[in-house]
Amino acid sequence: MRGACVWSRALQTSPQTNPSGLAELYRLALLLTGHAKTAEQVLGETLAAAEAHLDQVRTETGRQAWLVQAIRERCLKNNASSPPAAPRLLRTDAPLGAAPAVLPIEAFLLAQRFHALPEPERSALAIFYLDFFTIGQIAELLKMDLETLADSLTTARELLRRALHPAEDATQP
């Protein structure tokens, strides 16, 4: 299958060294777009554009950085044309980390909450939760200094916490 072959080359990883590379990028696209179909579309488009660029990048981190940057740019472009819908509230009777049968549903709701975050906080936190980069690399990727990145991460966590637990937030003074 051509697509699979290209992804393998694009990530320059074997299933043994990084079995979750594609999954991580899919999660990133999903967190940034809040929509599974759109995430797939973004991945597909990025893949189509990836080959020539990735041939010129020698390190695995460099390739991952290019892919993440390309995915982010496409997601932001897509978000500009279709802004996030009003987020639905997470069910309060199913705490995070509940039974596996419930988790996928909650996970997609989390993606919607993520999608509703502002930029650059959304990108900062989404990339922070990937397993690809060190904090210094993330700052470089987002063209921020460490303090700005730290500030973005603090804000993003707080906004996400409020979006996920509105009841808790309401009870706070």
Add this chain to the structure above:
Amino acid sequence: MTTTEAGLLLSCHRAGREPEGRVQKALRVAEGDAELGRRLSTQAEFDAQIVAVIHCLAPPENLRAKLGALQEATGGAPPKLRSHLATPAILAALAGVLLFVGVIVFFIVESMSDFRGRESVEQMLVTTSRLSGGEFETIKTTTAQLADWLLLRGYEGYEAPPELAGVPVIGARVFTQDGKNIAQYLVDRHESVAWEFRASDFGVEAPTEGQIIEKNGWVAAVRPGGEQCSVIAFRGSKAEMRTFLAALPKP
């Protein structure tokens, strides 16, 4: 590092990751500060929950197949070709090929505008471009009546170019190049100098079509055909010469 700075940088730490640089210092500060320690613990718990949920965002089983199909549908092959064309190596190769083709075209065009004995005519043009005007004897005649004047000065076989027939001549001379005579005269048209020579004397094979050559800011038109080779020249460009020739009466 102050407690405030450490509090800010702690948000860059993720449990289970090796801290680096200033984040590591912030962690050390947090170890001795109860409030920072509590915040770090809350943050770690939140991150763990979110990461656990995010890892449940499993891509569809057939994602790779979908991506392959999507790439085919969006025209994967053409971008590949385009992107390969944009690589420095290919661009350099293309530039080399274009340069090579350009050189070939240049030589073809040059060969088309070439004729045997061209060097001799160019030498005559160079000599002419250095004239001051005082080299000519002043006369008042026309090109059609120049034959006797030239014969008296040693040039035989003069044939007036039909295009210049009857054009006033204001000066003339006969000079030698490589021991052979050349008849040269000033034509009262466009401040031109015309000359005529026996083509075989200089190994010139007069072109079947008229040729225009440039040298030292001068331009010359070589008249086609015949044993007597006629040339007319003035200071200017090929474009000016074409305009000039187009304005001459057709024989």
